[in-house]
Structures are given as structure tokens and as C-alpha cells.
Amino acid sequence: MSATVAAGRTVSTEVAAEDLVALARGAAVLGTGGGGDPYVGRLLAEQALREHGPVRLVALAELPDDACVVPVAMMGAPTVMVEKTPSVELIGRTVTALTEHLGVTPTHLACIEAGGINSTIPLVAAAQLGLPLVDGDGMGRAFPELQMVLPTLSRIAATPMSIADEKGNVGVLTTIDNHWAESLARSLTIAMGCSAIISNYLMTGAQARESLVGGTLSLCRALGRRIEAVRASHGDPVAAVADELGGRVLHTGKVTDVARRTTTGFARGDAVVSGPAGELTLRFQNEHLVAALDGEILVSTPDLIILLDSETGEPVTTEALRFGHRVSVLGAPADPRWHSPAAIELVGPRYFGYDHDPVRVWGPARTGAGGGR
Known part of the structure; x- marks a missing residue:
């Protein structure tokens, strides 16, 4: 595996099949409960990488101004994706449909969000098409709606966009x-x-450098490896994740209630985690949006709300939440750009119907790296 040395440590410049367990685990952490099942995403990527070989990662700073960067992702309810897995061929075909429609030649692919499946689907397309993948994404986390990305704040158009399903339907919108x-x-x-x-x-390379969060895939892999290493040494993987993301543990307890439904293309619902400190209620729409302890809001969107298995540190997605699961709830700061007035209008609590302003992990005086480190 090729590698470079940066900031005193070795950083891989490619993703191989053996990296995928760690990368998918870390992506599910940043996915804040959404972004799709990490196991499904890993299986798809493993198939593609074993067939086509490793995918080269390119840092944002290395992108030429005139690069043609094409993101690719899954859209829909994560609960459905568990049972309706796309084919490997479909993913590359979606990229081709868009670029052929526009008459352009893609030079790089990208992740539009961090998430268990949406950080690995671009790896599938990159392996199939023989293209490098940008080490970054459009959020530094996951959000439920298509316009909820930093490129929207940079006035980059979401369309033309291609959309395809497993039946063979393909369209450009x-x-x-x-x-x-x-x-x-x-x-x-x-x-x-x-x-x-x-x-x-x-987008162009210049637009990608302005609007994407750099280093996301490297962070995902580092998170996944750190969880595994700390667990192997009988340490506290939950505390390790909080440290890696500059966040804090909000609550620990047992899931005592889950109300989840798939409606209007989203997994929506609430979950209650009961512990010594009280009852913490999580409200989610694919991703966790609000965490409130006995009615007091501890953290809300746009900061990250992350569920981990209390013992193993494995991330728990919204579709995997079950009664009796012992979990720890973490809060971590989002990329600072998500706290601008325009961003709060786009992804703040009031957009989702919650009648309160954002509540930050560390309050208004402190900003953190979150997924943007």
C-alpha cells in the first residue's frame, strides 16, 4: 500500500479492501445514526476493490482547478437499504449517466456526506471507473436532505443530477x-x-476545495482503527471517540423505547435511553437531530449526536436501535461553517420543526474540528 508521511505520521494515499472495516466503522460514527448501514456499504466496496484493485485518495489541496469532481451517493431511507441492496454495477452506471448527459469526462469522484454507506458507495464507483476519490465530503457528517450540504452554501447547483434504481430505471433531473x-x-x-x-x-476542483470538508475518509479510517486498537488493549473506546472528535459523552444507559417509521422516504422517530442521570430522548430523521435529558436539550443539529455501543464502541445506526441495547450518547462539534446564519437556516432545529435555537456541544464560545479535522 502506497503511503506518504504528513505531520509526523504515515498516511495512506489509497484505500484497499483491508481498510474497509475500519473506514466503514468510522464513517458510521460520523454518520450520526444515518448514512446507511456500514456493513452493507462495506460489502459493496469489498466486492469492487477485490475485483478492480485499490482506489487512490486525493487531498483537496491536490485537486487541479479544472478537475471535474462528481459525487455519488445513496438517497432514501437507511431502513430500506438493509433489505434492498443496490448492485455494484448500478453505482458506476449512475455516474456515467450524469457525465454522458453533460458531455464531460470525470476526473475525480467524491462523497457528498459521511455515513456508513455513503462513504463507501463512492469507493465502489471509483474502483469500477478507475478514478481517484477525493479525501473529503460535503458535510463532515450526514444530514437527511439533499440540499443540506456545504456546496449549497457555496451556491453550487445540485442538478443536473442522475438517479437510478435496481430495476434499471435511470433519469437525469x-x-x-x-x-x-x-x-x-x-x-x-x-x-x-x-x-x-x-x-x-x-463541481470543479476549485469549487471542491472551497466547499468540501477535507480529510473525511482519512478521519473515518483513523476512527475505525482507534476504536479497534483501544478495545484490543481493554481501554474505553467511547472515550477514545470523544477525544478523537473533540466531543464529550452526554449520557450512558439502556435503550428503553424506540418509535421508528419509514415515511416520505426517511426513517423518522424517537428513542429513549434510560440511565443513572435520567432519560435521554433522541429525535431523528435518518440522523439524530436532538438529544434532550429529562426535557433539557443537551445538543442539537448541526452538531453531531453519535450513538456507540457502550462496551465495544461500535456505532449504532438509527435502523439498528433496539430495546435493551446499552449505548453511550456522544456530542461532537460540527465543521464551523455549519454554524453560520445561512447554515442554521438550512439545517438548524427550526428547519426540522423543533421550536428552539441550536444547542452546541461546547456552547457558543468554543468551536471544534468535528468531522472537519
């Missing part, structure tokens, strides 16, 4: 703005069985 892209693509995704593969937010 053009909308007047990114909110309309979410609305119309969501309707198509529901018609396609509540999950689809999309390719959108095509």
Missing part, C-alpha cells in the same frame, strides 16, 4: 434550485422503493 432538487428527487426515490443511487453536485 434539472431543477431551479437545490430545495426543488430535494423535493423532486425524494418523490422519485419513493417511487423507486424508498432507496436510489444518485450522482449530483458536479
